[in-house]
Amino acid sequence: MDITKKERDCIVVIHDNSKPLPLRLSDVAGLMNIKPPTAHELINRLLSKNIIKKERGMITLTDYGNEIYSEIMMAHRTLEIILTRSGVNSDKACTQVEKVDYLMDTSSIEKLLQTIGNPDKCPHGKPVHAV
Amino acid sequence: MDITKKERDCIVVIHDNSKPLPLRLSDVAGLMNIKPPTAHELINRLLSKNIIKKERGMITLTDYGNEIYSEIMMAHRTLEIILTRSGVNSDKACTQVEKVDYLMDTSSIEKLLQTIGNPDKCPHGKPVHAV
DNA sequence: TAAATATTTTAGCATAATACTAATTTATGG
DNA sequence: CCATAAATTAGTATTATGCTAAAATATTTA
Structure with missing residues (x-):
């Protein structure tokens, strides 16, 4: 969808x-x-x-809406971590990632997340897998 | 722009x-x-x-158009490398990245590029900094 | 060069997403 | 029950995307 x-x-x-x-x-x-x-x-x-x-x-x-929300957040935090680890400041990373976190397939994001070590916290301290 | x-x-x-x-x-x-x-x-x-x-x-x-093209390509290849290094297959990485490579700021992408070691080739063998 | 063909442009229309004002309808609270 | 608040409808606008059909330009070739 x-x-x-x-x-x-x-x-x-x-x-x-x-x-x-x-x-x-x-x-x-x-x-x-x-x-x-x-x-x-x-x-x-x-x-x-x-x-x-x-x-x-x-x-x-809805349940479906919550699923979508979780996927967006997983992508958001994964990409945010990748950017901040490269030296992009948190706020900048967040605004950049907001533009794209709803566009990519979850399967690709999951692979990225694994690569960065499955952190359970993002730079802002929120859990990577939000509900 | x-x-x-x-x-x-x-x-x-x-x-x-x-x-x-x-x-x-x-x-x-x-x-x-x-x-x-x-x-x-x-x-x-x-x-x-x-x-x-x-x-x-x-x-x-135009010259300006070529600049934009270069920025898109830099983002494309940078993100493509990050995805493929995480195990996403080349074609999948490419279709995912096409959705977002024109949206992010070059300054953030440059930091990412540095982090992944400034490779001069992308998974397909094309230079990362295309003209 | 003139006719035939190809290309480009214009006109007109349509849809989806986004956004507004003004007016109306429906709820809510006292 | 009445006043206020909230939601909805109606109408309009813009931008991006896309189409067909027709008209205007170019180009090619006979």
């Missing part, structure tokens, strides 16, 4: 801001700096792809 | 097929599997970005 950059960002925003309470459409709009109708459109696309679900206004990732 | 995936592909096609003769619009269309009007549109975008030039129907990269 291919997703766009905005869909990727939306998945990450929903995952990372669902505690203590699940997000509503207006929260997503606020967090993504877009207007509610734009968020509505984006959310509808993610709903139709079965990546998120909405129950009484509460937006959460 | 940001370019799109199709613009990236067009730059590569123009560079890699300019010998023995420079390409014409219909050649670009043929090589990219798109119809001439679509190629026309794409070529116009690249002309207005000063990436290519057209003289008597002959399409070539």
Whole structure:
């Protein structure tokens, strides 16, 4: 399943801001700096792809959405580690990797991850295999 | 300067097929599997970005276009080497890397390249710093 | 050179992703 | 039940991508 950059960002925003309470459409709009109708459109696309679900206004990732999130994060942290180990500063590494972490196949990323020694922490201290 | 995936592909096609003769619009269309009007549109975008030039129907990269091409190739080969060294097969590495080689900053790629030992050949034997 | 062929360009249209304003509808809370 | 807040719809816009059909240019060749 291919997703766009905005869909990727939306998945990450929903995952990372669902505690203590699940997000509503207006929260997503606020967090993504877009207007509610734009968020509505984006959310509808993610709903139709079965990546998120909405129950009484509460937006959460589906199991499938969580899988996608985990894959994005695995790629993100793997590539981030590779860049920072080469001397790219953390913030720069993060912005660079954000552009590509949702594009590559998990099978290739897994091989990379193994090569760099299966670290369980990324440069920011978050687990490489997030849920 | 940001370019799109199709613009990236067009730059590569123009560079890699300019010998023995420079390409014409219909050649670009043929090589990219798109119809001439679509190629026309794409070529116009690249002309207005000063990436290519057209003289008597002959399409070539500008100096700026060649710079962009070199950066794409440097990123391509750097990432390709990293993937293949992790055990990803050449063809797979290439298709994965094509998705991202035009998106990342050259400064980060240069650091990666240094880390992997500044090889002057990529897995396919082409120089890492192509002109 | 003139006719035939090939190439390029224009016009018109379509889709997907992104984004907005304004208006309407639906919820929620007091 | 009413006021406010949130969500949705309607309408519009832009950029990138892609098409067909037609018109305009070039090029080639007879």
